[in-house]
Amino acid sequence: MFQIGFGDAGTIIVAGRLDAAQAPKAQEFLDAITDECILDLGQLEYISSAGLGVLLRTHKRLMSDERGLKLINVNRHINDIFMYSGFDKLFEIEAAV
Amino acid sequence: MRQKFGRSLDNLQTIVSFTDQFFAQNDIDDSVRYIVDLCVEELFVNMVTYDTETDADILIEMKPHAHGVEVTLTDFDVVRFDPRDVKPVDVDAPLEQRTPGGLGLYLVSKMVSSIHYEYRNRTSKITFIADR
Numbered sequence: 557m558f559q560i561g562f563g564d565a566g567t568i569i570v571a572g573r574l575d576a577a578q579a580p581k582a583q584e585f586l587d588a589i590t591d592e593c594i595l596d597l598g599q600l601e602y603i604s605s606a607g608l609g610v611l612l613r614t615h616k617r618l619m620s621d622e623r624g625l626k627l628i629n630v631n632r633h634i635n636d637i638f639m640y641s642g643f644d645k646l647f648e649i650e651a652a653v
Numbered sequence: 654m655r656q657k658f659g660r661s662l663d664n665l666q667t668i669v670s671f672t673d674q675f676f677a678q679n680d681i682d683d684s685v686r687y688i689v690d691l692c693v694e695e696l697f698v699n700m701v702t703y704d705t706e707t708d709a710d711i712l713i714e715m716k717p718h719a720h721g722v723e724v725t726l727t728d729f730d731v732v733r734f735d736p737r738d739v740k741p742v743d744v745d746a747p748l749e750q751r752t753p754g755g756l757g758l759y760l761v762s763k764m765v766s767s768i769h770y771e772y773r774n775r776t777s778k779i780t781f782i783a784d785r
Contacts, residue, residue, distance in 0.1 A: 577665045
């Protein structure tokens with residue numbers, strides 16, 4: 557089950573499994589974002605390359621106006637995927653405590 | 654354990670349930686679960702996306718292997734595509750040079766312990782080992 561929506565103080569909560577079947581839903585939501593924002597990934601269990609593409613596409617669009625995405629509460633497995641993908645050099649990332 | 658899956662992204666959740674069942678029935682370290690999920694999805698999605706001239710279901714087989722899992726995906730009536738031949742990804746490139754796409758098979762190559770490809774009689778068979 558994948559869910560994406562606004563939490564407290566405008567933070568975007570991403571939860572569940574962000575796979576190739578769910579990527580269009582995530583992209584549709586994030587396409588409406590026009591300002592820099594924080595994605596709380598604390599409840600995100602899984603992300604594949606399709607989900608990485610959604611994050612990268614959104615981040616590039618926002619960074620063209622010197623905005624961007626910040627990713628917080630990233631679990632160990634997903635942090636590994638970010639490092640393999642070089643996303644740790646592209647995004648501001650905070651690992652889960 | 655083996656099961657065939659129709660060529661649709663809608664079946665990804667069914668594949669996760671299949672993997673749940675395999676892990677529940679076998680004493681396999683949970684640390685390899687993410688590797689199995691990710692590699693199966695990337696390879697399955699690649700087959701569904703690029704092997705569009707067939708309607709044949711894709712066969713997924715899993716069996717315990719040493720400290721992990723051996724997984725085989727078999728795609729029938731397709732052209733040859735060796736996932737080991739994909740272009741490398743420059744993960745050190747700056748943001749302006751990065752484009753979405755192309756990461757899936759790269760991640761597979763980085764995360765598996767080994768990967769084997771066989772093509773015979775228009776059948777593609779990819780086997781990988783995921784272990785600790």
